[in-house]
Amino acid sequence: MLFDDAYKTIEGTAAGIFRDKGSKFLAYAYPIRSEDEVKPIILKLKAEHGKANHFCYAYRLTPDRSVFRINDDGEPSGTAGRPILNCLLSADLTNILVVVVRYFGGTLLGVPGLINAYKNACLEVVKESKIITNTVNDVYEICFDHLQMNDIMKLVKDENLKILAQQFDTSCSLKFEVRKSHLNQVLGRFEKIDNIKLKYLQTI
Known part of the structure; x- marks a missing residue:
């Protein structure tokens, strides 16, 4: 099931x-x-x-x-x-x-x-x-370079992810929430972007 x-x-x-x-x-x-x-x-x-x-x-x-x-x-x-x-x-x-x-x-x-x-x-x-x-949602944090901002933000918008916190500096980070059933699809897309770090934080 x-x-x-x-x-x-x-x-x-x-x-x-x-x-x-x-x-x-x-x-x-x-x-x-x-x-x-x-x-x-x-x-x-x-x-x-x-x-x-x-x-x-x-x-x-x-x-x-x-x-x-x-x-x-x-x-x-x-x-x-x-x-x-x-x-x-x-x-x-x-x-x-x-x-x-x-x-x-x-x-x-x-x-x-x-x-x-x-x-x-x-x-x-x-x-x-x-x-x-x-819905049961997972919270992830993603760290990336400023140059990758457009790719990341496009993906966030495409997948309709809820942003919980963001920090844009020389190195950037986003905390986002994704519904469990969409998780694999979202992570799969993020993994195609080079040099990013994804970290699982919690399930809510």
Whole structure:
């Protein structure tokens, strides 16, 4: 299978709510890029919802969707984090964190009831979110002589590359972003220009 160079995520934060037998399940969705962002978000929600009983969550990270984590936060195992994650899987979203804040309403919902509630809370917040498609891009730096400027700039324009930084002096450098699926074509064209140095920096 070819590497899929696009992924779905959400544009900004969103909120949704699901109620069952007096319990309130407030769902919050956040676009995230790393695991370091999760803890501060949870702490902020705990500060805002001092009387809530549980803060259950799931997140997925990376364009290939390989990183994920679930947390039941005191609910019976498998009744909270897993249904939230399953909802993200079926919506095919990544680089996203969904936290469901539960206020207990006095009536026990039982395992099926909890699974249903956390799933529906997540569905609500996904419905409220603006879903966007991002491409997976590689960032490269190219170093070249001033004399090669025209060739380089023509190629950048032809291939519609996004320039992130540039420095034109006696020796010149450009940092550019290229969509993964176009990479081989672009690198192939650059390699036909003599005396340039190409360096891979990161994938974003």
